[in-house]
Amino acid sequence: MEDGKCNGGATAVLPEIKFTKLFINGQFLDAASGKTFETIDPRNGEVIAKIAAGDKEDVDLAVNAARHAFDHGPWPRMTGFERARIINKYTDLIEQNIEELAALDSIDGGKLFHAGKMNDIPAAAGHFRYYAGAADKIHGETLRMTRPSMFGYTLKEPIGVVGHIIPWNFPSIMFAMKVAPALAAGCTMVVKPAEQTPLSALFYAHLSKEAGFPDGVINVVTGFGTTAGAAISSHMDIDKVSFTGSTDVGRKIMQAAAASNLKKVSLELGGKSPLLIFDDADVNKAAELALLGCFYNKGEICVASSRVFVQEGIYDKVVAKMVEKAKDWTVGDPFDSTSRQGPQVDKKQYEKILSYIEHGKNDGATLLTGGNAIGDKGYFIEPTIFADVTEDMKIYKEEIFGPVMSLMKFKTIEEGIKCANNTKYGLAAGIVSQNIDVINTVSRSIRAGVIWVNCYFAFDLDSPYGGYKMSGNCRESGMDALDSYLQVKSIAMPLHNSPWM
Structure with missing residues (x-):
């Protein structure tokens, strides 16, 4: 060394x-x-x-x-x-x-x-x-x-x-x-x-x-x-x-x-995992969980919570808190202990992620923060959050495998479940709520192999992990x-x- x-x-x-x-x-x-x-x-x-x-x-x-x-x-x-x-x-x-x-x-x-x-x-x-x-x-x-x-x-x-x-x-x-x-x-x-x-x-x-x-x-x-x-x-x-x-x-x-x-x-x-944040969630904790779920390992993770659905009662508060926290999400050299995000794995993946960001802009999504490459050396990209994303957009449907989040609003539990299942993938999902009835109903209704409740990336050696649908067998x-x-x-x-x- x-x-x-x-x-x-x-x-x-x-x-x-x-x-x-x-x-x-x-x-x-x-x-x-x-x-x-x-x-x-x-x-x-x-x-x-x-x-x-x-x-x-x-x-x-x-x-x-x-x-x-x-x-x-x-x-x-x-x-x-x-x-x-x-x-x-x-x-x-x-x-x-x-x-x-x-x-x-x-x-x-x-x-x-x-x-x-x-x-x-x-x-x-x-x-x-x-x-x-x-x-x-x-x-x-x-x-x-x-x-x-x-x-x-x-x-x-x-x-x-x-x-x-x-x-x-x-x-x-x-x-x-x-x-x-x-x-x-x-x-x-x-x-x-x-x-x-x-x-x-x-x-x-x-x-x-x-x-x-x-x-x-x-x-x-x-x-x-x-x-x-x-x-x-x-x-x-x-x-x-x-x-x-x-x-x-x-x-x-x-x-x-x-x-x-x-x-x-x-x-x-692959995956295009949903994170459902309900009205009774703690706004600060929900925002931190959403950022972790999407941006950890620079978004290069198949279970990334790249589709975040927030119930309308706290939508504005959660969005504001996520944007605030995203701006403090330090991108830098992976050997720097203050970095929370390093470079994308290679030039091909770096360019692919940037092309998806351009698709999001061109398709009419609202860019709330990020969206740019960082520096002229290496493959660093800003944590990126889009709002007003619709189900026909590429950034909603396709696995990006990078630090790009799509934000959507929902009204009822039934609508949240429908939104979560509206994907060809079924690898993982997250639920943020304190209501046990909501948790039980939603966790049993989402078609995914792993459901994390009030946490994310809660892998365990004793817990089987894998997908439904086109996320594998x-x-x-x-x-x-x-x-x-x-x-x-x-x-x-x-x-x-x-x-x-």
């Missing part, structure tokens, strides 16, 4: 880039083609390092390693207790390297360094610790067969080789969220991190070697979605693909899986996630000297 100066004058702890190659069968390797790609620092647009560009040939090599490790290696044949010991050692190593991992995600993805140290990396470690505790608690059932002459039971077995395709907005948490339950189940895997943020995944690969995972259990192939990601999705020797990202890409992955070996596909996709976290990497085998046999037909 070395010190450097941030734009705001704070001292940044910049990590040494140690790992830039593919990690296959326990070794760091160049891509078969010899090709590399540049990973960019979004603070300034400068090149951080050149990363091996994995392709189909490299995916084949990684899958062969994972296949051999699953079919012939010790990992799926260990007891759950033995697997847990290695996963716990891995977790210890992650916790010993929190600062370096957080710094890698900051320079690679523009994520706040202090948030990485306090939240992201500890949360990643928590996932591994949680599923280490579950590894020796995987049980089938003894069946009470309908025919008294038969005895039956079930086994839960690892699904096999898994392909994990992870997004760039939470590189560490998403790595852990997918890898940890698959390891506990006894699976082997090929991980493709997003091309925008490959650095921390390669560091996690290095730590897996130190922790003592058998070769081939964890493989990391860096590269692009159209090449490495496509090869994983269509590979005949991969038994399951787990993907988090856009709905359009999720559809392509499902098509590729169907066209190959009908592998299982878990998809956690899986559940991450909790025992639901572990079950998704297991398959059930039924075994039946006749009792001694009993007829079975």
Whole structure:
């Protein structure tokens, strides 16, 4: 690690880039083609390092390693207790390297360094610790067969080789969220991190070697979605693909899986989450919650509360308070501890967000605050709030994945529910109210996989998380996630000297 100066004058702890190659069968390797790609620092647009560009040939090599490790290696044949010991050692190593991992995600993805140290990396470690505790608690059932002459039971077995395709907005948490339950189940895997943020995944690969995972259990192939990601999705020797990202890409992955070996596909996709603020809400707390829900992680979060509906009785007060607070929402270098928002992940995403802001202006929405790029270096955008947004506008309908909020007014509970459900997505939703009848009615009526009441981003290791509708078909976290990497085998046999037909 070395010190450097941030734009705001704070001292940044910049990590040494140690790992830039593919990690296959326990070794760091160049891509078969010899090709590399540049990973960019979004603070300034400068090149951080050149990363091996994995392709189909490299995916084949990684899958062969994972296949051999699953079919012939010790990992799926260990007891759950033995697997847990290695996963716990891995977790210890992650916790010993929190600062370096957080710094890698900051320079690679523009994520706040202090948030990485306090939240992201500890949360990643928590996932591994949680599923280490579950590894020796995987049980089938003894069946009470309908025919008294038969005895039956079930086994839960690892699904096999898994392909994990992870997004760039939470590189560490998403790595852990997918890898940890698959390891506990006894699976082997090929991980493709997003091309925008490959650095921390390669560091996690290095730590897996130190922790003592058998070769081939964890493989990391860096590269692009159209090449490495496509090869994983269509590979005949991969038994399951787990993907988090856009709905359009999720559809392509499902098509590729169907066209190959009908592998299982878990998809956690886009969102356009509503936050409903009712008349009895505390105005100050509601405004702070709305800003947090939309602008946290610079809006690059699939559950962002980008559609905020405020009941008419307190609409003007809430809007005024949000605009006031948004102007104090500090955008700056992610290594500056006073920053609440860093740069967008890359130039492409930066330009996409700015184009949505222009659509909002041109479509007739009222720009209350923000709406501009910041500075002439890096990919910084002001927190942006639009009012008078209507359901036919692009900023209402489409996932922006940036710090852009759409504000609307509603009158009745029924209207609020209708507005919340008026989207093709169904990932998350928030409710701000002190009325238990309102809370119960609305939370049961919104079609979304997660409902947060008087809070937001209340993720928990024990709480399953996933979407309805076009937000996907899986559940991450909790025992639901572990079950998704297991398959059930039924075994039946006749009792001694009993007829079975």
